[in-house]
Amino acid sequence: DIQMTQSPSSLSASIGDRVTIACRASQSISNFLNWYQEKPGEAPKVLLYAASNLQSGVPARFSGSGSGTDFTLTISSLQPEDFATYYCQQSYNAPKTFGQGTKVEIK
Amino acid sequence: QVQLRESGPGLVKPSQTLSLTCTVSGDSISSGGHYWSWIRQPPGKGLEWIGYVYYSGKTYYTPSLKSRLTISVDTSKNQFSLKLSSVTAADTAVYYCAREVLPAASDKYYFDSWGQGAQVTVSS
Numbered sequence: 001d002i003q004m005t006q007s008p009s010s011l012s013a014s015i016g017d018r019v020t021i022a023c024r025a026s027q028s029i030s031n032f033l034n035w036y037q038e039k040p041g042e043a044p045k046v047l048l049y050a051a052s053n054l055q056s057g058v059p060a061r062f063s064g065s066g067s068g069t070d071f072t073l074t075i076s077s078l079q080p081e082d083f084a085t086y087y088c089q090q091s092y093n094a095p096k097t098f099g100q101g102t103k104v105e106i107k
Numbered sequence: 108q109v110q111l112r113e114s115g116p117g118l119v120k121p122s123q124t125l126s127l128t129c130t131v132s133g134d135s136i137s138s139g140g141h142y143w144s145w146i147r148q149p150p151g152k153g154l155e156w157i158g159y160v161y162y163s164g165k166t167y168y169t170p171s172l173k174s175r176l177t178i179s180v181d182t183s184k185n186q187f188s189l190k191l192s193s194v195t196a197a198d199t200a201v202y203y204c205a206r207e208v209l210p211a212a213s214d215k216y217y218f219d220s221w222g223q224g225a226q227v228t229v230s231s
Contacts (some may be wrong), residue, residue, distance in 0.1 A: 001170070034217040036154075043203055043221035044154065050215035087154055091207075091216045095169040096144070096156040 002026050002090050006099035012107040019075040021102045023088035028068045032092035035064055035073045038101075039084045047086075048073070078104070109133040111204050113225035119198075120231050125191040127225055129204030130184075137162050137182040142207040144218065145178060145189045147200040155200075159207065160187050194229045201226050 003026035013019050023033065031051035036044040046055045048064040051071055061076040075082055083106055088099040115127035129143070136143060145157040158168040160178045168176045177190040191198060206220040 032215050034215075036218070038154075043224055044218070045221075046217055046219055049210065049217035050213055053210075053213070055219070089154075089156075089218070094159070094167045096207075098154040098156065101153045 001095055002029060002092060002097055004088055004090055004097050004099040006086075006088055006102050008102060009100065010103040010105060012105045013078050014107045015078055015080060017078045017107075019078050019082075019104060021073040021086055021088075021104075023066075023071040023073070023099050025069045025071075025090055025092075029090045029092035031067050032090055033064075033066065033071050034089045034091060035062075036087045036089065037082075037084045038087065044087065075104075109206060109220045111206065111220055111222035113202060113204050113222045115225060115227070117226055117228060119194055119227060119229050121195055121229055122193055125189070125194050125198060125227055125229070127189045127202055127204075127227070128186050129188070129222060130186050131206070132185070134206070135182075136180060136185050136187065139163075140209065142216065143180065143187045144205045144207055146203045146205055146218075146221075148203070148224075149197075149200045157189070157202075196229050199227065199229045 005024045007022045033051045035048040038044040052064045063074045085101045085103045110132045119125045142159040144159040160166045160180045175192045180187040201224040203224045204222045205218040207216045208219045
C-alpha cells in the first residue's frame with residue numbers, strides 16, 4: 001500500500017495568513033493526488049484533484065502543487081470558513097489511501 | 108446533481124455483520140464510468156478507504172478488511188451495499204459512501220460526491 005504522510009498534523013493561524021500543508025507519498029504517484037476539506041459533522045469535500053486542478057466552485061485562494069512524492073496545499077489568505085481538517089489522498093492505485101489529516105485552527 | 112444516502116442499523120453487536128446500503132440519485136450506477144466506494148472514519152481519526160464496486164460487479168477491497176468484507180451493487184435499485192462480518196469495537200465509525208469520477212481530459216480519479224455519513228457503533 002502507498003502510505004501518505006501529512007505535515008503538520010495541526011496548525012494555528014490567523015485570518016489572512018498564508019497556510020501551507022505538505023503531503024508526502026511513500027512512492028512516486030506522479031500527480032495522482034487529491035485534496036479534501038472536512039468540517040465537523042459534514043462529509044469531506046474535494047478541493048483539488050490531480051495535484052493542482054481546482055474543483056468547480058472552490059475559491060481560487062486554494063492551490064496545489066507537486067509531483068512524484070511531494071505535494072503542497074496552499075491557502076493564500078485564510079478565511080473564517082477555512083478552519084477545518086484537510087486530507088490528501090492518492091488515486092495512483094488501490095487501495096486508495098488518505099493522509100492522516102491536518103487540522104487548521106484559529107490562532 | 109448526484110446525491111448519495113447511506114442507510115442501515117446504527118448499532119451492531121460484536122461478532123455480528125454490519126450492513127449498509129447507499130442509494131444513489133441523480134446518476135445511474137449502470138451507466139458506468141464511475142466507481143462506487145465505501146470510506147469510514149473512526150471517532151477522532153482520519154479517513155480510511157474500504158473498497159469499491161463498479162457497475163459490472165467488479166470489486167476491490169482494502170487488504171486489511173478483505174477477509175470480512177463484501178461490497179455489492181444492485182443496478183435495478185441504483186444502490187450499492189457494504190457487509191462487514193465479525194465486527195469488533197474497532198469497526199465503530201462513521202461510514203460514507205462516495206462516487207469516484209474521472210474528469211474530462213484527465214486520467215486521475217477523485218471522490219466528487221459523498222453521502223452524509225452513517226454512524227455505526229459496535230457494542231453489546
